[in-house]
Amino acid sequence: xxxxxxxxxxxxxxxxxxxxxxxxxxxxxxxxxxxxxxxxxxxxxxxxxxxxxxxxxxxxxxxxxxxxxxxxxxxxxxxxxxxxxxxxxxxxxxxxxxxxxxxxxxxxxxxxxxxxxxxxxxxxxxxxxxxxxxxxxxxxxxxxxxxxxxxxxxxxxxxxxxxxxxxxxxxxxxxxxxxxxxxxxxxxxxxxxxxxxxxxxxxxxxxxxxxxxxxxxxxxxxxxxxxxxxxxxxxxxxxxxxxxxxxxxxxxxxxxxxxxxxxxxxxxxxxxxxxxxxxxxxxxxxxxxxxxxxxxxxxxxxxxxxxxxxxxxxxxxxxxxxxxxxxxxxxxxxxxxxxxxxxxxxxxxxxxxxxxxxxxxxxxxxxxxxxxxxxxxxxxxxxxxxxxxxxxxxxxxxxxxxxxxxxxxxxxxxxxxxxxxxxxxxxxxxxxxxxxxxxxxxxxxxxxxxxxxxxxxxxxxxxxxxxxxxxxxxxxxxxxxxxxxxxxxxxxxxxxxxxxxxxxxxxxxxxxxxxxxxxxxxxxxxxxxxxxxxxxxxxxxxxxxxxxxxxxxxxxxxxxxxxxxxxxxxxxxxxxxxxxxxxxxxxxxxxxxxxxxxxxxxxxxxxxx
Amino acid sequence: xxxxxxxxxxxxxxxxxxxxxxxxxxxxxxxxxxxxxxxxxxxxxxxxxxxxxxxxxxxxxxxxxxxxxxxxxxxxxxxxxxxxxxxxxxxxxxxxxxxxxxxxxxxxxxxxxxxxxxxxxxxxxxxxxxxxxxxxxxxxxxxxxxxxxxxxxxxxxxxxxxxxxxxxxxxxxxxxxxxxxxxxxxxxxxxxxxxxxxxxxxxxxxxxxxxxxxxxxxxxxxxxxxxxxxxxxxxxxxxxxxxxxxxxxxxxxxxxxxxxxxxxxxxxxxxxx
Ligand SMILES: [Cu+2]
Numbered sequence: 005x006x007x008x009x010x011x012x013x014x015x016x017x018x019x020x021x022x023x024x025x026x027x028x029x030x031x032x033x034x035x036x037x038x039x040x041x042x043x044x045x046x047x048x049x050x051x052x053x054x055x056x057x058x059x060x061x062x063x064x065x066x067x068x069x070x071x072x073x074x075x076x077x078x079x080x081x082x083x084x085x086x087x088x089x090x091x092x093x094x095x096x097x098x099x100x101x102x103x104x105x106x107x108x109x110x111x112x113x114x115x116x117x118x119x120x121x122x123x124x125x126x127x128x129x130x131x132x133x134x135x136x137x138x139x140x141x142x143x144x145x146x147x148x149x150x151x152x153x154x155x156x157x158x159x160x161x162x163x164x165x166x167x168x169x170x171x172x173x174x175x176x177x178x179x180x181x182x183x184x185x186x187x188x189x190x191x192x193x194x195x196x197x198x199x200x201x202x203x204x205x206x207x208x209x210x211x212x213x214x215x216x217x218x219x220x221x222x223x224x225x226x227x228x229x230x231x232x233x234x235x236x237x238x239x240x241x242x243x244x245x246x247x248x249x250x251x252x253x254x255x256x257x258x259x260x261x262x263x264x265x266x267x268x269x270x271x272x273x274x275x276x277x278x279x280x281x282x283x284x285x286x287x288x289x290x291x292x293x294x295x296x297x298x299x300x301x302x303x304x305x306x307x308x309x310x311x312x313x314x315x316x317x318x319x320x321x322x323x324x325x326x327x328x329x330x331x332x333x334x335x336x337x338x339x340x341x342x343x344x345x346x347x348x349x350x351x352x353x354x355x356x357x358x359x360x361x362x363x364x365x366x367x368x369x370x371x372x373x374x375x376x377x378x379x380x381x382x383x384x385x386x387x388x389x390x391x392x393x394x395x396x397x398x399x400x401x402x403x404x405x406x407x408x409x410x411x412x413x414x415x416x417x418x419x420x421x422x423x424x425x426x427x428x429x430x431x432x433x434x435x436x437x438x439x440x441x442x443x444x445x446x447x448x449x450x451x452x453x454x455x456x457x458x459x460x461x462x463x464x465x466x467x468x469x470x471x472x473x474x475x476x477x478x479x480x481x482x483x484x485x486x487x488x489x490x491x492x493x494x495x496x497x498x499x500x501x502x503x504x505x506x507x508x509x510x511x512x513x514x515x516x517x518x519x520x521x522x523x524x525x526x527x528x529x530x531x532x533x534x535x536x537x538x539x540x541x542x543x544x545x546x547x548x549x550x551x552x553x554x555x556x557x558x559x560x561x562x563x564x565x566x567x568x569x570x571x572x573x574x575x576x577x578x579x580x581x582x583x584x585x586x587x588x589x590x591x592x593x594x595x596x597x598x599x600x601x602x603x604x605x606x607x608x609x610x611x612x613x
Numbered sequence: 614x615x616x617x618x619x620x621x622x623x624x625x626x627x628x629x630x631x632x633x634x635x636x637x638x639x640x641x642x643x644x645x646x647x648x649x650x651x652x653x654x655x656x657x658x659x660x661x662x663x664x665x666x667x668x669x670x671x672x673x674x675x676x677x678x679x680x681x682x683x684x685x686x687x688x689x690x691x692x693x694x695x696x697x698x699x700x701x702x703x704x705x706x707x708x709x710x711x712x713x714x715x716x717x718x719x720x721x722x723x724x725x726x727x728x729x730x731x732x733x734x735x736x737x738x739x740x741x742x743x744x745x746x747x748x749x750x751x752x753x754x755x756x757x758x759x760x761x762x763x764x765x766x767x768x769x770x771x772x773x774x775x776x777x778x779x780x781x782x783x784x785x786x787x788x789x790x791x792x793x794x795x796x797x798x799x800x801x802x803x804x805x806x807x808x809x810x811x812x813x814x815x816x817x818x819x820x821x822x823x824x825x826x827x828x829x830x831x832x833x834x835x836x837x838x839x840x841x842x843x844x845x846x847x848x849x850x851x852x853x854x855x856x857x858x859x860x861x862x863x864x865x866x867x868x869x870x871x872x873x874x875x876x877x878x879x880x881x882x883x884x885x886x
Contacts, residue, residue: 209673209705210675210677211845214845217804219801219804220801221801221803222800222801222802223803237774240774240775242773243739243771243772243773243774243775447738450736450737450738450740451705451738453739454738508771509705511705518705520672521671603673
């Protein structure tokens with residue numbers, strides 16, 4: 005039960021990095037469009053080896069354009085207090101905080117406190133919760149700190165999150181936590197591109213496969229198992245690409261751990277025998293990371309800042325915007341933290357070591373996975389099995405029953421009906437997870453290229469490319485809230501939303517309709533409990549984030565369902581969660597793949613009194 | 614684009630048999646210059662529109678300009694330089710398309726080409742409907758320049774199995790009706806080495822001798838180009854293209870002293886921005 009924080013280790017070390025000369029003039033500017041990442045001459049701030057820390061009742065954050073070195077190359081970034089990531093904001097549960105954000109950019113900016121329960125005017129989404137922070141002004145965010153755990157913050161303006169405006173938030177709990185560790189490290193994973201993100205999006209709009217250099221080709225046909233050709237034909241017939249695991253890939257991205265490239269190798273130095281708490285944050289714009297520390301089991305203690313019943317695992321997939329806290333007990337002098345991009349096009353890497361210069365072997369990246377027919381919602385045999393395994397066929401209540409018009413309004417009520425035949429206790433608070441949603445005739449229009457015929461829960465699947473390595477991989481189905489929830493109000497309404505997209509034109513949306521300014525809000529009434537059913541019609545995973553409130557992700561555990569602010573919805577998955585509408589205001593609700601959000605996968609949820 | 618323009622071009626099958634009358638005379642180089650002008654204009658639009666990215670919640674605006682083919686042909690006759698380019702401007706649902714293609718002989722001062730200006734609307738996940746105008750032009754040194762205009766109705770999109778398909782119906786200002794179907798495919802041999810087979814056929818209802826068009830099935834054009842993507846946007850290629858005329862179209866060609874069949878090697882550049 006005892007622990008001592010390693011704060012002394014972390015504070016007072018906000019010194020600016022040394023000036024480093026990256027040397028080498030280059031005349032490749034003209035080629036820059038085709039060949040990204042040409043180094044230019046300059047004297048640059050080297051990246052910090054440690055996250056800087058800010059704390060106290062009043063915190064100043066200064067947003068500016070900064071030239072700095074990323075992976076040893078000159079880059080122009082938008083930064084908070086001069087570095088990438090921004091400083092770790094260290095708060096204490098129960099305190100009041102004032103965060104003064106000054107904007108030295110020549111465009112508006114904003115900061116959103118991801119996962120924090122704040123008044124709506126402090127949530128920091130331009131056009132939804134406040135007007136934004138104009139150039140040369142300072143905005144004061146003030147709010148009481150009502151929670152504890154690992155969170156993060158980022159710009160919600162344009163592509164500023166991609167170009168560097170993000171950082172960690174750690175909130176110390178009021179009551180001591182029941183964890184035993186001697187030192188902690190915050191580990192911010194992110195993706196960096198030397199391209200202008202506007203161009204990245206434009207490239208994707210012109211050609212959805214622009215950054216995919218891992219397609220199926222004639223040359224790699226031989227590497228695939230027998231039957232691959234038939235499989236290729238069925239994907240081609242659907243005009244879908246089984247290698248479309250990520251839109252923006254290592255072809256343009258450098259993956260960073262606490263701002264450092266794999267070669268720069270972020271290091272966390274500990275004393276032999278110490279137990280460590282690692283606070284993982286996926287602050288990427290568009291990259292899912294599969295994280296493991298080869299040889300070290302990890303005990304998961306918190307997810308999205310919320311305590312869970314500890315569960316041991318060897319690897320976890322961290323969706324964009326999720327956080328996960330784990331405890332590890334290093335056995336050797338050095339261990340590699342290995343975070344592979346989901347499509348295996350690159351990785352971030354760091355080292356935990358007792359000696360600041362030690363390194364551990366870096367594993368090779370696994371081959372890029374292929375989507376399966378199940379990711380298209382076409383796995384009939386499997387579906388059949390699910391149907392039989394599930395209770396009573398026929399009229400599974402929460403399956404796709406509402407009419408297209410209801411669906412498109414996105415907010416009309418629908419009776420919450422439970423899967424029949426299930427254990428009554430479970431039915432009262434959790435759904436039957438075997439429910440198979442069959443899609444009706446509505447294809448959601450030209451903005452949606454694919455419709456999963458059937459969608460089902462995949463919370464017990466680790467996700468594409470995981471689970472075949474002979475080690476444990478965390479799944480949502482393993483998460484249990486540490487303290488049972490007390491909200492026993494019945495769920496009165498279900499809102500079903502389909503995640504939709506058209507990869508050919510890079511359009512992303514809910515229910516086939518891209519967000520636009522005059523789109524009606526999804527309205528919740530204060531105090532009601534609403535079940536959201538998300539059905540992913542696309543072949544891509546989407547990390548869906550609700551601002552302002554935690555939701556109870558339905559893993560079939562009733563009052564132990566974990567609280568989350570972001571949920572990864574796998575391809576052809578039907579996910580559901582329950583929200584208690586207890587925070588009045590307008591809250592953004594969107595896919596946290598930055599480019600998907602910009603392309604229209606965004607809505608506003610409004611809680612009205 | 615203000616261009617008077619050309620004829621159902623089939624790569625390598627360029628011939629304009631009987632040119633009568635004393636029409637406008639546009640020297641080939643003037644025609645080439647105006648084509649270049651059209652590209653330049655598109656280019657300017659491209660760069661001018663570059664910063665016009667929308668904020669979230671506002672309709673996006675984008676642009677795309679591609680030379681699918683810009684190539685030199687090796688045959689035993691006129692070694693033509695040919696181009697096939699498209700550009701679009703607009704959002705996800707509505708776009709303006711410009712399609713410019715043509716061919717200039719490098720041995721004789723002879724040019725022919727066409728340009729289409731189209732409004733395009735996304736009507737299904739993989740398909741857009743296009744409507745607009747097309748102008749054709751044939752110019753040769755010392756001869757009158759022939760031009761005609763058309764209304765265009767077409768669709769463009771992706772058929773199952775990833776075939777890019779572009780069928781269109783044309784109605785000329787004189788009421789001649791013709792139909793064209795194009796299909797292309799990107800066959801990835803490696804991540805950057807890409808074979809690009811193409812197919813085109815033209816069918817006309819009426820005979821239009823000035824443009825070498827016979828009634829019925831006109832011709833088939835097959836191409837196979839092998840390109841290497843140095844970058845996504847930039848791929849030099851080599852290949853072959855073969856054009857075979859049929860029926861009355863073949864007769865018109867032969868009457869003009871040409872063969873009904875034309876095979877040539879090509880070398881060129883595919884690029885976009
Ligand atoms: Cu998404």
